[in-house]
Amino acid sequence: MRNILISGGAGFIGQNLVHAWRAARPADRIVVLDAVTYAANLRSLDPLIADRSITFVKGDIGDAALVRRLFDEHQFTRVAHLAAESHVDRSIADPEAFLQTNVLGTFALLQTALDSWRSAGTMDDARFLHVSTDEVYGSLGLADPAFSETSPYRPNSPYAASKAASDHLVRSFVVTYGMPALITNCSNNYGSYQHPEKLIPLMVIHALEGKPLPIYGDGSNIRDWLHVSDHCDALMAVIERGRIGETYNIGGGNERNNRDVVGLICDTLDRAFAIDPKLASRFPSCPAASGNSCRSLISFVTDRPGHDHRYAIDAGKLARELGSRCSIGFEAGLEQTVNWYLDQETWWRDVTSGAYQAWIEKNYGFRIAV
């Protein structure tokens, strides 16, 4: 039985990790620490909080006194650190919060974990997993080999730079203080509970509402899509069996350009409407409701500044050392994800109300069709 702190556990990957961890290790005690920013959603955790299967603490990873109190109370031997500002476009519009949480927040959490483990004399049994991104490696050309753990750091957005800085801090704590930490760098996740500011849920919801599907630039940018369940399995393998001080890359092996991803979303929705006539009355503004293709909504718009062209991950080390491999193919995972958003209308209507509308205006209002 272990006590684990999951920071950012009310975010997209965090919620999925809480559920995966509970299923895999039901005896462990989970404490979620989350500041509940716009990106958080507690709906899937509410039943677990209510029946005390997990403890939820609303708070900032940068609040050292709070974090120290949690360590004293719960004697964590595992930290899975996922709390972050995570959206590239927001980091371009307003980078400061990214430095605050991703750099200074990570520093505070690291420092408090180190102090707590040292004073409790539990460093030998402790592990701190820092969840990071492939964006720290920059952008690949079409013929370049995929990112490996030894690829040089070349972050291109304020988000990527803040995550790179946090990776360097973690590494420095390992080397300087013997911090029992591990780092994972993963590719683009998709699946249930992802905030609709990100490509896949944004396109699904826009299509259902009959709004334009805004593809940045010419849509040739490539991402390596990783289903969040595969990601969570890999994170659990790394935190338990990974070598301390090591970095593990996690990828889906599913490189697709944005044009193809959006096209596939449209085709998946068109099929779903053809199979289930009830969808037409629930989403009358969707072109598929009147027998047309959602592809008619595709619109190419002003590109993201500094838009990385291609990410691809070589996940060989993870497979060789820990036997962990992704199992969900992109087409099957995407269909399951689209169906999840079709079933969870209440969830995304909640998330897309209020402040989200102001973000849509800020990020898309100035983009013209190209």
Ligand code: NAD
């Ligand atoms: P998310 O934006 O959905 O969730 C982040 C969570 O962190 C939210 O619940 C938010 O409330 C919380 N948070 C933000 N600032 C905080 C603070 N100061 N203190 C406490 N909690 C705070 O992000 P996600 O997509 O779930 O990503 C989780 C982690 O995985 C991040 O570190 C991200 O950089 C990394 N990552 C994500 C992806 C992806 O495709 N989503 C890919 C690679 C790496």
Ligand code: DAU
């Ligand atoms: O690679 C890992 C990273 O993946 C994570 O570290 C980030 O936290 C996560 O947000 C994601 O970053 P991206 O910028 O790749 O994800 P996003 O969903 O924002 O965009 C995916 C691609 O789609 C990217 O090439 C930009 C493009 N895009 C995105 C949006 C929101 C569009 O063409 N139109 C859009 O409206």
